[in-house]
Amino acid sequence: MQIVKTAKELSELCRSWHKDGQTVALVPTMGYYHDGHAALMDKARGLGDKVVVSLFVNPTQFGPNEDYASYPRDFERDRAVAEAHGADALFAPEPAELYAPDAATWVEVPEMSTVLCGASRPIHFRGVCTVCTKLFMLTQADYAVFGEKDWQQQAILRRMVRDLFYPVTIVSVPIQRAEDGLALSSRNVYLTEEERAQAPEIQAGLRYARSLVEQGETRVSVLRDAVLRRWASRLPLGRLDYLYVVDPVSLATLDEVKGPALMACAVKVGKARLIDNILLK
Ligand code: PAF
Numbered sequence: 001m002q003i004v005k006t007a008k009e010l011s012e013l014c015r016s017w018h019k020d021g022q023t024v025a026l027v028p029t030m031g032y033y034h035d036g037h038a039a040l041m042d043k044a045r046g047l048g049d050k051v052v053v054s055l056f057v058n059p060t061q062f063g064p065n066e067d068y069a070s071y072p073r074d075f076e077r078d079r080a081v082a083e084a085h086g087a088d089a090l091f092a093p094e095p096a097e098l099y100a101p102d103a104a105t106w107v108e109v110p111e112m113s114t115v116l117c118g119a120s121r122p123i124h125f126r127g128v129c130t131v132c133t134k135l136f137m138l139t140q141a142d143y144a145v146f147g148e149k150d151w152q153q154q155a156i157l158r159r160m161v162r163d164l165f166y167p168v169t170i171v172s173v174p175i176q177r178a179e180d181g182l183a184l185s186s187r188n189v190y191l192t193e194e195e196r197a198q199a200p201e202i203q204a205g206l207r208y209a210r211s212l213v214e215q216g217e218t219r220v221s222v223l224r225d226a227v228l229r230r231w232a233s234r235l236p237l238g239r240l241d242y243l244y245v246v247d248p249v250s251l252a253t254l255d256e257v258k259g260p261a262l263m264a265c266a267v268k269v270g271k272a273r274l275i276d277n278i279l280l281k
Helices: 005-021 035-047 075-084 124-139 148-163 186-190 193-198 200-216 220-232
Strands: 003-005 025-030 050-055 089-091 141-145 168-174 238-246 262-269 272-279
Touching: 003 005, 005 025, 005 050, 005 089, 005 124, 025 035, 025 124, 035 050, 035 075, 035 141, 035 168, 035 200, 050 075, 075 089, 124 141, 124 148, 141 148, 148 262, 148 272, 186 200, 186 272, 200 220, 200 262, 200 272, 220 238
Parallel strands: 003 089, 025 050, 025 141, 050 089, 141 168
Antiparallel strands: 238 262, 262 272
């Protein structure tokens, strides 16, 4: 596996692969790998002739009071995981390599970026769209693989790619979970033992909502109240950021579950802000 540090090197490497008729699958990541990242890499391995994993904690998607500086990092461990999961290149640039001091260009999908996580993280998706654009341009990737834990992210990137005719196919991979149901996340390391013990209730609450839908409930207000009541007793350490039911493609909020519907939430548990989602239908 090649370690690539500069944009120029990455672009030249991918161009040479394309010239030989090889396809490229890209896995954009911020590192501190867990089995969720490994599943993205495994998926990419089955899609492209060559796999590029990018490892870059992207400063522009963190707000001023967020955890950019303290975001967990472990380059040596990540390098070993990427190699073990078949990456051909690990792109690990310094921030200055991707953002010139006078960088002035942003890519955004405004309407879909102000709901759900975007309501409390107003610049987040602009940073994600911009860095993913840079990665797509440098790699000319045929496929880019994202996790469904960040459902909003992959929905926004699908819209960006469609609207701007990027020649890449976005592929998403189901949420990977711990045995007790907690969605795997690099931020789970922030949880204390007591917080970790309560955190699986996030998914249990969402599954409860889906069971109510399976029994015929369609009113979102009823589903929401049921989940919040359950969390109040079983997840007392959780502070709700949001809990919505949205159209899985457009992210428009829904009042009734008639067709495809996604329940998505963010809950702060101690220092960690945990997100999760479930398709209700
Ligand atoms: O999901 C992530 O880890 C990041 O948002 C991404 C897609 C790598 C962009 O920095």
